[in-house]
Amino acid sequence: MFDIDIQSRIPIYEQIYNKVIELIIKGILVENAQLPSVRNLSKELNVNPNTVAKAYQELERSKIIYSLSGRGSFVSEIDREKMKERILEDFDICVRETLQFGLTKDELKNRIDGVSL
Amino acid sequence: MFDIDIQSRIPIYEQIYNKVIELIIKGILVENAQLPSVRNLSKELNVNPNTVAKAYQELERSKIIYSLSGRGSFVSEIDREKMKERILEDFDICVRETLQFGLTKDELKNRIDGVSL
Amino acid sequence: MFDIDIQSRIPIYEQIYNKVIELIIKGILVENAQLPSVRNLSKELNVNPNTVAKAYQELERSKIIYSLSGRGSFVSEIDREKMKERILEDFDICVRETLQFGLTKDELKNRIDGVSL
Amino acid sequence: MFDIDIQSRIPIYEQIYNKVIELIIKGILVENAQLPSVRNLSKELNVNPNTVAKAYQELERSKIIYSLSGRGSFVSEIDREKMKERILEDFDICVRETLQFGLTKDELKNRIDGVSL
DNA sequence: GTGGTCTAGACCACG
DNA sequence: GTGGTCTAGACCACG
Numbered sequence: 001m002f003d004i005d006i007q008s009r010i011p012i013y014e015q016i017y018n019k020v021i022e023l024i025i026k027g028i029l030v031e032n033a034q035l036p037s038v039r040n041l042s043k044e045l046n047v048n049p050n051t052v053a054k055a056y057q058e059l060e061r062s063k064i065i066y067s068l069s070g071r072g073s074f075v076s077e078i079d080r081e082k083m084k085e086r087i088l089e090d091f092d093i094c095v096r097e098t099l100q101f102g103l104t105k106d107e108l109k110n111r112i113d114g115v116s117l
Numbered sequence: 118m119f120d121i122d123i124q125s126r127i128p129i130y131e132q133i134y135n136k137v138i139e140l141i142i143k144g145i146l147v148e149n150a151q152l153p154s155v156r157n158l159s160k161e162l163n164v165n166p167n168t169v170a171k172a173y174q175e176l177e178r179s180k181i182i183y184s185l186s187g188r189g190s191f192v193s194e195i196d197r198e199k200m201k202e203r204i205l206e207d208f209d210i211c212v213r214e215t216l217q218f219g220l221t222k223d224e225l226k227n228r229i230d231g232v233s234l
Numbered sequence: 235m236f237d238i239d240i241q242s243r244i245p246i247y248e249q250i251y252n253k254v255i256e257l258i259i260k261g262i263l264v265e266n267a268q269l270p271s272v273r274n275l276s277k278e279l280n281v282n283p284n285t286v287a288k289a290y291q292e293l294e295r296s297k298i299i300y301s302l303s304g305r306g307s308f309v310s311e312i313d314r315e316k317m318k319e320r321i322l323e324d325f326d327i328c329v330r331e332t333l334q335f336g337l338t339k340d341e342l343k344n345r346i347d348g349v350s351l
Numbered sequence: 352m353f354d355i356d357i358q359s360r361i362p363i364y365e366q367i368y369n370k371v372i373e374l375i376i377k378g379i380l381v382e383n384a385q386l387p388s389v390r391n392l393s394k395e396l397n398v399n400p401n402t403v404a405k406a407y408q409e410l411e412r413s414k415i416i417y418s419l420s421g422r423g424s425f426v427s428e429i430d431r432e433k434m435k436e437r438i439l440e441d442f443d444i445c446v447r448e449t450l451q452f453g454l455t456k457d458e459l460k461n462r463i464d465g466v467s468l
Numbered sequence: 469g470t471g472g473t474c475t476a477g478a479c480c481a482c483g
Numbered sequence: 484g485t486g487g488t489c490t491a492g493a494c495c496a497c498g
Contacts, residue, residue: 011473025218038486048475053486061412066241070483070485087218088228094211095232101142101204109226111205115212124417128497165498245482259452282483321452322462328445329466335376335438343460345439349446362488389471399490404471421470421498 001028002036004045012047016055021064024075025083035065035073118145119153121162129164133172138181141192142200152182152190235262236270238279246281250289255298258309259317269299269307352379353387355396363398367406372415375426376434386416386424 023029042049121132140146159166257263276283355366374380393400
């Protein structure tokens, strides 16, 4: 579930950060669901607890999760519409960069049809 | 032309690297055009000459530019089709990430129509 | 009455501790009034009974409440003057921090006029 | 300059964080001024470099400082008016809490006169 | 030299 | 058991 790539140039704590967001958006982690504890996740991923803690702290600062002292970390209230918008804005950037390179919108639309998960 | 963001977390040398590619694809830098010298570009961007040199070295390693000793750096022969394909592969990644979040291809196509440069 | 914020970084037992003092000073809890039992308050606040017990213990150590074994916890004799002084000392700290930042006493006085409960 | 209290219950990194803000507001650290390096400050304060780094990272996340890779950390552009407003809002909270305890605005104003730095 | 990341491991408050 | 803080120390990319 939390497959991370230790070789990647993306820091591990950032991969965990992104993974949690992904799991929330996919609906795998729902509102108020408890995240794995820092210790458990660090064991599962075979990374240092501090690394997981850093990811969780950043998620908390971003209001994506909250922690109850002594109890654990939980998924915050989610505004799915807002999240969707944020994702689409990221997509806009992708598209814009591509258009700048001289590609047409039709080329992009055709390309989308060829993409599979 | 080479507007880079010194505060960005993307390394400066990488920004320069990407910028050169962008300028080539946009047709601003054409085949065999001479790039600014390391010294001049470093002054213009107010960055360390080593940083520019590193970008140029990587561009050369990627066969995107070539250098003639004592004369400067030049744009290599360009295979526009190959470049286009590389850009579209980047775009695929963008799309895939978005689909994973539950958005539909139609939503993406509509979104493209709303993007302006 | 005992509205506490479970997500706050201020420990829950400390919030309860402060709340009791606040209720006493506001005159809502009067001398010899009985506090809610640990069990009841913990249910009402949906927190661990140990947490409420800790708050009560500290309140007792501070002589703010007293407990009669088997009967419950009660508000101690109140020296309103002493309490007022303690609050004003806290206020001094607030003011001092603000002055250190270069604000004038007149600015603070004007600001007070704008504050409403 | 960076006197911190290792005994305090306020985390060291948070004390450093607050101290930097204080120095900025007092005008001791001006726009684009370079902060002491993580290593130097950690030696001066006799704390672990990681602790200083954590403070700096939070300051950067809050846009109060920025770091140039390989060069150091610097004070961001400052909107003094906005900062002043933020401080006054904190003061409001202080005042409100005091008023809730039944003190009058006149009492607070008199109290301010007695405060010295 | 600079900050960024990570490990290993400790201790603590809270509940 | 849970997260939060901190130390000691390593390695890395960037410039």
